[in-house]
Amino acid sequence: MEFTAAQIAHILEGKVEGNSNQKINTLSKIQEGSPNSISFLSNLKYENFLYDTQAGAVIINEDYQLKEKVSTTLIRVKNSYTAFSTLLEEYHKLITFKKTGIEQPCFVGEKVIIGDNIYRGAFSYIGSNCKIGNNVKIYPQVYIGDNVTIGNNTILYAGSKIYADCVIGSYCTIQSGAIIGSDGFGFAPLSDGSYKTIPQIGNVILEDHVDIGANTVIDCATMGSTIIRKGVKLDNLIQIAHNVEIGKNTVIASQSGVSGSTKLGENCVIGGQVGVVGHIEVANRTSVGAQSGISRPISEEGKSYFGSPAVELKQNLRTYSVYRKLPELLKRIEELEEKVLHLLPLES
């Protein structure tokens, strides 16, 4: 896609200063511009970049006073930051949803219902009895098992895998390599030391507006459903075990793991590389620092935790501040011992 500066100014209700025919096909930071990119200046910390930017056009506030001549084309608007954000989102939407049509070969099973305005990339696979909503984008090499339902406007990037019987909501985004519905990890020990697999026959439900990161794994429930509530955002390489439930709008950073049957509350913020044990509940609005290990239920809402095992952040900081001084503490104890020794009445 390519636009002229004039077309963009029109969309943003702004005014061009310079070359109205300047061709624009991407967006950039002001310090990383290229001849066909458009950038913006809002924070005056970056003001100097305006005068030697390589960007073909720059969005600036209408009241901004030039210090010297600029070679780039300017688009003056009320609020340059807001205008650029709008542009960025529209551009992203265009890019993200532009793929349509069917590339061959791709596979569709029996009794599949497929909506309008679909993209089905080459080597993608849709099993039998699936229902695929409108405007869904199924990139190449995606796998969708039997009996899967996918809501409208959901994007499955290349190579993501949805096991049979899962339910994916609308406006979800699933990055490459994510696995939804793999068998949960359940084994019963036998008397000879070996293990018997506990059958996992449940599924995974992703509600609407859920984002799943690359190579993240969500196991199906043993029975029933592993549930990811509306608006949850999971980063890359995360493990969600069987029968977990993640509450609405909870955000989890990369490489964290939630063990089986645990229920995370709503609007929690979980850092990277965090572990949460199984079979507990974690209250709404809980924050957990990176690399922490949540080993007990959390019942009070809105608290912050840190450490492995995690304790309340304040307590962690207090304890850790003493931990750091341990060698000094040892010395103080030794000095005390020395002094006390000299004070002791001689026992004869």
Next chain:
Amino acid sequence: MEFTAAQIAHILEGKVEGNSNQKINTLSKIQEGSPNSISFLSNLKYENFLYDTQAGAVIINEDYQLKEKVSTTLIRVKNSYTAFSTLLEEYHKLITFKKTGIEQPCFVGEKVIIGDNIYRGAFSYIGSNCKIGNNVKIYPQVYIGDNVTIGNNTILYAGSKIYADCVIGSYCTIQSGAIIGSDGFGFAPLSDGSYKTIPQIGNVILEDHVDIGANTVIDCATMGSTIIRKGVKLDNLIQIAHNVEIGKNTVIASQSGVSGSTKLGENCVIGGQVGVVGHIEVANRTSVGAQSGISRPISEEGKSYFGSPAVELKQNLRTYSVYRKLPELLKRIEELEEKVLHLLPLES
């Protein structure tokens, strides 16, 4: 698949109370039933659910006395828990092994020997000189490199990848996105600060009854084999480095990693997000708590470890119990210093 309550009662040697023709096509917990699901009541903690369950049928003990009328169909058996477990396993086996036949397009190289009753999903790839056993299920988009051998009754879920020369046993299950046989991480530093790749020409051997979780990675050996012994169960997103050997029936939870050339014993139980350093041996029946780091060899069998770096669990708990009180300890030291100061003879 669909059965009537009467058919299921016949299999379980039980007796129907209610609608013998009730159609059943799945299993559920008693509190999550649906009209065509069958559930069970064993633990009387869940007794109340019996009277308002949505399940089409419920398996109960033959001596259970109803408290009031039930709307669901009952199947009375000797032991409802055992009966339901049996049903669950049979159902799971049916589901898991029901796929057969060849979906097109799929790829097979030269000189490949393929057993009976195979499923080869669309876009699956089998390289040259492979031997595939009977009853093997190769889901869509699976990759099997050249010279790979796969035993009977093994399932490779969608998109799992087996590099060339690997050997996979019988009754193995490999979840989606698992990678078996990728190059080990070996680099020799050169004088200019760069690194030279150390060639990795070995393979991976999975013995029988091994389960590999989704997106787990097992690197091939530098030379020889990385070996996963019989009955080992690996959860999702695990890293097994080159030349590692994992002993029989050892179980490892999600996101743990074992570094190169380490040999884990038999019947070990390793928690999630654990790290094990390279080039050590870990004794049989070792237990390791979640997020621990095993940094030294473990020679005594049957012990439990915890912490990073990990020490024996008892020692860890003892030390940690003092750690938690560090701020208080500091205060006690300060008080002692104060007191001792006042006791000291004035040195004039």
Next chain:
Amino acid sequence: MEFTAAQIAHILEGKVEGNSNQKINTLSKIQEGSPNSISFLSNLKYENFLYDTQAGAVIINEDYQLKEKVSTTLIRVKNSYTAFSTLLEEYHKLITFKKTGIEQPCFVGEKVIIGDNIYRGAFSYIGSNCKIGNNVKIYPQVYIGDNVTIGNNTILYAGSKIYADCVIGSYCTIQSGAIIGSDGFGFAPLSDGSYKTIPQIGNVILEDHVDIGANTVIDCATMGSTIIRKGVKLDNLIQIAHNVEIGKNTVIASQSGVSGSTKLGENCVIGGQVGVVGHIEVANRTSVGAQSGISRPISEEGKSYFGSPAVELKQNLRTYSVYRKLPELLKRIEELEEKVLHLLPLES
């Protein structure tokens, strides 16, 4: 490929003792030999294996004196270790680059430029406007999005995924399941507790000689580029977030993660399961121990860090050595308190 002992001796400028026609088709350790493998003896610690090795041939130093008769064929060379290394590398190169040609079906978009001596495996996907260099090996089920550039002699193993607009250098190796260019994790909180996705429109640049491990993920930049500099080696299951830059020749072990906008220096060595916070710079030649958490900028070059949160290694060891003795320390404090109590003047 198969060679005779005589042919190998010729390559290595060595001399055969035994069966010149011995067929060789692989390499092995001396203690793991098979009839058609060649091995070597350099370290005399392994001398005993020479006399009962199963290897078809063994490379030894020309001045080595046999202790007894050997059944294997010997190839005598100046330096057996160097000779074997050479052989190993040549063998590896042969194996790695032997695939050529196009397997069907595979997909190529419009306006794609493809070099010579390419391998394109079945079910591989190349989007529109891509440029693929000479001697590139694209294994089955690889995905290459639109507008991607790939340099000469780069290998993409089965199922690796490159998102649109990424740039991959020459002599790179990308293992199976690696994801290059997935959306970065950026969300702006809204007043109702939900999150709005921040569009990620940047790309990933991999310079030359970069190795990426299996199932490792590198997110694209929000705008601009996530950059992996020349000679960087990343192990398996690593997370590199948006806008990160990894300096030349830096090596990162498995399951580590680097958060958004962080800039790692050159020639750093990062252990496994390490986390690095976002928006910091880490100096050149920094070493970080396994499971550490780097939570602050590191400005001094060439230092070692350990722990979570990480501190300088020496300090960590000093502190930890006291930590281990905490229960004993508590006892010493209690004893002091007892003694001081007895010394105190009675306050009447």
